[in-house]
Amino acid sequence: MSDSLPQKTYDAFLFDMDGTILNSLASAERVWGRWAASHGLDVEKFLPTMHGKRGIDTITELNLPGVDPVAEAAIILQGEIDDVEGVVPIPGAIEFLASIPPEKWAIVTSSPITLAKRRLAAAGITEPRFIVTAEDVKVGKPNPQCYILGAERVGVSTSQALVFEDVMAGVKAGEAAGADVAVITHTHAHPFETNHLKIADYRDLTTHMNPDGRLSLQRK
Structure with a gap:
């Protein structure tokens, strides 16, 4: 496990939804x-x-x-x-997502599109330009199909993407897709072991875009 931010840069960020950018x-x-x-x-x-x-x-x-x-x-x-009572954004998520150029990120969720839209609205998170939902794949997480498709929609290679996840099924999907993974721990009642970057929430994070258009994570 590590809480040190990666020094490398990425072409895009791919986010799971539930437990990762919102708490449902x-x-x-x-x-x-x-x-x-x-x-x-x-x-x-x-x-x-x-x-x-x-x-x-x-x-x-x-x-x-x-x-x-x-x-x-x-x-x-x-x-x-x-029932969307109590659906709220992960602390700092709205501001963090706003710091990413809209063409540089996507949501990749196991939720069907109707539920994804409902929960995003309840949490006050603007729908992204790119989204992959349950209907878009034949096999769900931990199969990597969803993250491969998410990267394709943004127009990047999975090897050049950073996946944000909160549960093991999603972490395995990101790994199998060939992406780097960051684990959001805000909703973890029982932490799981991982060698990936662990982030409690987004309150002290922002995104920096280099002149070459690549993204990096930075502390505020």
Whole structure:
């Protein structure tokens, strides 16, 4: 683990959404907790397993008898769209994102587009020029497909991008895509081990753009 900012520069920044630029933990755990309880799951053990992945992937992996993952994911999605109470930006995120040229960053989220738009609005974060959502990929995180697509949309190579993540599924996706990774720890109740840069939040961070158009992280 390291909290020293990387000295290298990047062509673009790619951000996960939930837990990385906004905190939707309370909302997500209310909705998923009710669903898990209704299916007889151990809610306390289940909740940490569902973060950072597409809802349909989480449900499919459970392999519950008589459960249609597509139908159940739709029910959960509507519940999350209806419940955005307590969805707030990670401290400093709005200002930090504003310091990045709009053509130099993207959101790469496991949330469907309708939920992504709803949560961004609730957190007061302007929708970015580029966004990758659950519908855009055939396989979700930890598969790297999402970050490869995010880099393509911004027009950069993943090897020249810095991925911001908060959970292991996303970290693995960023690694597999060939990107550098920074881990945002603001919502971590139980930290996980990583050799990547760890950042609590964005309050003392800003972005510097070099004359060649490449980005670097800087302390304020």
